Amino acid sequence: MRxxxxxxxxxxxxxxLLAFGLTGTANATGRVDxxxxxxxxxxxxxWSARAAAxxxxxxxxxxxxxxxxxxxxxxxxxxxxxxxxxxxxEALRQGADLVQVVLYDIPGRDxxxxxxxxxxxxxQLPTYRAEFVDxxxxxxxxxAYAGLRVVAVVEPNSLPFMVTHVPPxxxxxxxxxxxxxxDAYHQAIGYALARLGAxxxxxxxxxxxxxxNLGWDDYRAAFVQVLARAAGTAGSTxxxxxxxxxxxxxxSVLDEVHLTKTSVGGRPILQSRWVDWNPFIDELSYAExxxxxxxxxxxxxxxxxxxxxxxxxxGGPNRPTRANDATFDVDTYVNSGRLDRRLWIYNWCxxxxxxxxxxxxxxxxxxxxxxxxxxxxxxxxxxxxPLPYPGENHNRMCxxxxxxxxxxxxxxxxxxxxxxxxxxxxxxxxxxxxxxAHPPL
Numbered sequence: 001m002r003x004x005x006x007x008x009x010x011x012x013x014x015x016x017l018l019a020f021g022l023t024g025t026a027n028a029t030g031r032v033d034x035x036x037x038x039x040x041x042x043x044x045x046x047w048s049a050r051a052a053a054x055x056x057x058x059x060x061x062x063x064x065x066x067x068x069x070x071x072x073x074x075x076x077x078x079x080x081x082x083x084x085x086x087x088x089x090e091a092l093r094q095g096a097d098l099v100q101v102v103l104y105d106i107p108g109r110d111x112x113x114x115x116x117x118x119x120x121x122x123x124q125l126p127t128y129r130a131e132f133v134d135x136x137x138x139x140x141x142x143x144a145y146a147g148l149r150v151v152a153v154v155e156p157n158s159l160p161f162m163v164t165h166v167p168p169x170x171x172x173x174x175x176x177x178x179x180x181x182x183d184a185y186h187q188a189i190g191y192a193l194a195r196l197g198a199x200x201x202x203x204x205x206x207x208x209x210x211x212x213n214l215g216w217d218d219y220r221a222a223f224v225q226v227l228a229r230a231a232g233t234a235g236s237t238x239x240x241x242x243x244x245x246x247x248x249x250x251x252s253v254l255d256e257v258h259l260t261k262t263s264v265g266g267r268p269i270l271q272s273r274w275v276d277w278n279p280f281i282d283e284l285s286y287a288e289x290x291x292x293x294x295x296x297x298x299x300x301x302x303x304x305x306x307x308x309x310x311x312x313x314x315g316g317p318n319r320p321t322r323a324n325d326a327t328f329d330v331d332t333y334v335n336s337g338r339l340d341r342r343l344w345i346y347n348w349c350x351x352x353x354x355x356x357x358x359x360x361x362x363x364x365x366x367x368x369x370x371x372x373x374x375x376x377x378x379x380x381x382x383x384x385x386p387l388p389y390p391g392e393n394h395n396r397m398c399x400x401x402x403x404x405x406x407x408x409x410x411x412x413x414x415x416x417x418x419x420x421x422x423x424x425x426x427x428x429x430x431x432x433x434x435x436x437a438h439p440p441l
Contacts, residue, residue, distance in 0.1 A: 030200045031242070033302055035149040036362035036370040039097035042067075045090060046082060047376045050425050054378075056434050059441045064360050065310070065376040066100035066153065070423065071119050072131045075139070084136060088145045098149040100372060103192060105132050106155040107184045111176040112165030113395055117382070117422060122175070122184040129191050137195040140202055149201055151306070153374060154192050156207035156248040158185050159230060163222045164213055183233075186226075190233030197240030205306055206230070208244045210252045211286030212345035215278040220290060224297050231299070238299050246287040247308040249375040251342060251351050254312065254358065256282040258323040258337035265328035272334040274345060281338075283307060288367050304369035309357030310377045314339045315438025316355055343414040349381040349398040350416040350429055355436025378430030384419040 041064035052061035067087050069075055077083025082090070084101065091099045107128050109118025120128055140150055162185060163169075165176040179185055189206070196202045206227060208214065214223050231241050259281055262268060270277050280286040287305045295301050323337025341353045358364070358371045382398035396402040398419060403412045419426050434441060 031203065032149075034304055034363060034369045035098055035151055035203045035242075036306075036372075039149060039362065040095065041360060041372075042087070042091040042094060042096040042099040044087065044376070047378075050378060051430070054427060054430055054434070056441070057430070060356065060359075060377070060434070060437075063373060064100065065373045066102050066151075068102045068104055068376070068423070069132075069136065070102075070104040072105065072135075075132065075135050084139050085142075088139065088142075088148065091148055092145070096148070098151060100151045100153070100374065101136075102153040102374065103133070103136065103155055104157075106158050106188050108175060108179040108182075110157065110395075111179045112161035112171070112173055113397065117395070122179045122182050125184060125187055125191075128188050133188075133192045133195055137199065140196070141199045146201055149203060150199075152196050152202055152204045153245050153248065153306075154196070154204050154206055155185070155189050156245065156374075157209075159189065159207065159226050160209035160214055160223065161185075162226045163219050164209075186230045186233045188234075189230045190236040193231065193240040194235035194237075197236065203242040204240060205243045205245045206241055207248050208246050208287070208290055208305075210247045210250045211278065211280040211283055212250075212252055214290075215280040215286050217279065220293065224290075224293050227294065228297050228299075241299060241303065243304045243306060243369055244287075244291065244294065245306045245308065245374060246290075247283050247312060249308065249310075249381065250348060251312050251314075251340065251354055252283040252345070253314060253339045254282060254284050254307065254309065254371075256338055256340070258320055258339070259334060261323075261325075261333065264330040264333040267330045269330055269334055272330045274331070274334045274338060276345075283312070284365065284368070291367055305367060306370050306372050306374070307368060308374040309360075309371040310373035310375045311351070311354045311357065311433060312340075313355035313357035313433075313436060313438035314341050314353070315440055316353070316436035318353060319436075319438060344411050346411070347397070347414045349395065349413060350384070350419045350426065351414050352400075352416055352432075353414075353436065354429075354433060355438055356433045356441075357438065359439075377433050378425055378427070380419045380422055380424050380426040380429070382419070382422045384415060384417050387421060 043064050047065050048061045051057040075084050107120040107124045108122030161176050165171055165173050166180050193204055196204045231238050291305050320337050327333050342351055360372050362370050364371050382395045384398050386394040397413050398415050400415045400417045
């Protein structure tokens with residue numbers, strides 16, 4: 001069960017302990033409150049080699065990134081790539097204390113996007129359990145790895161769709177309707193949580209999207225219920241959820257430091273096209289508010305949040321240094337000062353102008369277990385045009401020439417041209433991430 005250390009201590013003391021990364025006391029199960037605290041985190045040698053081969057890439061090649069298990073084959077290793085056991089063995093050789101893995105093969109995956117790139121249909125839950133989750137659990141429970149902390153991000157970009165892409169949302173998809181009707185996502189994630197929760201050195205974190213897709217009050221309230229249902233399904237309990245991950249593979253900035261006004265020219269900044277009545281304008285405010293709401297819904301008071309900062313730095317010459325305080329137009333004010341330079345906050349694929357964000361670190365602010373590079377920088381989100389690759393269904397949100405999605409007005413994607421399929425190396429994009437890193441390299 002998750003330690004409730006934070007919930008029992010006075011809040012002022014908690015803030016001090018979190019700031020110095022000192023909440024790593026083990027509970028009765030052997031799990032610590034924050035697995036990142038004091039840990040040496042595993043550096044994936046496959047990613048590190050690709051990063052180091054790029055001009056300037058050696059500056060970040062020693063940073064830890066998560067290992068993505070996005071098909072049944074990747075669990076064991078395929079096409080010359082390392083499998084899960086290979087990574088754990090390498091972690092032992094490195095003297096690492098913590099390995100980050102992402103389970104990303106849920107049945108009916110990507111139901112809310114313009115194409116589904118999952119290998120399993122929404123009705124293949126038995127296959128998911130027997131040929132994906134069970135082999136992962138079998139490897140992780142090997143006594144040889146008992147000394148490693150394993151942070152498992154369980155099926156990102158799935159449960160948020162059960163709010164944002166089902167009726168009555170205007171962006172609903174038929175596949176998400178089928179997934180909801182079959183209860184595939186809840187059943188799959190509940191099963192994974194239960195299997196992983198039985199392994200004392202595994203810490204499971206659930207994806208909570210980002211403020212630009214779930215920040216609105218009605219979405220957020222519905223999403224809390226979705227998370228609670230998944231955590232109580234297929235043998236899982238709230239105790240199997242150690243924390244949550246925000247901004248996975250996304251670009252939302254931590255803190256919009258220049259947007260200090262609440263209104264401009266008599267109009268609240270909530271009315272701006274960018275904010276669009278969202279009560280949150282950045283990721284840290286969203287993560288902390290949602291964490292408190294999840295605790296109120298029954299999750300352990302000690303749950304923490306990991307924020308993916310792999311691509312949310314937005315530095316370089318186009319980074320604003322202030323907002324236009326002289327304007328009376330709310331859109332001009334917001335657009336002049338916002339650090340997130342995406343054309344629309346909904347855009348997610350290979351965004352032009354992005355930069356590396358905060359380097360991975362434990363306990364950066366109260367309530368946040370770590371800033372982590374969950375998405376390995378340089379790995380493509382998807383192909384910019386249809387390509388004849390098995391299993392690669394072209395997603396138009398990766399097409400720089402696509403300017404509208406179903407139910408939307410004119411919304412250019414802001415995506416890079418000439419990008420390879422998802423997971424493959426995008427050299428030009430990685431070099432831009434280096435150049436636009438903030439903090440600068």
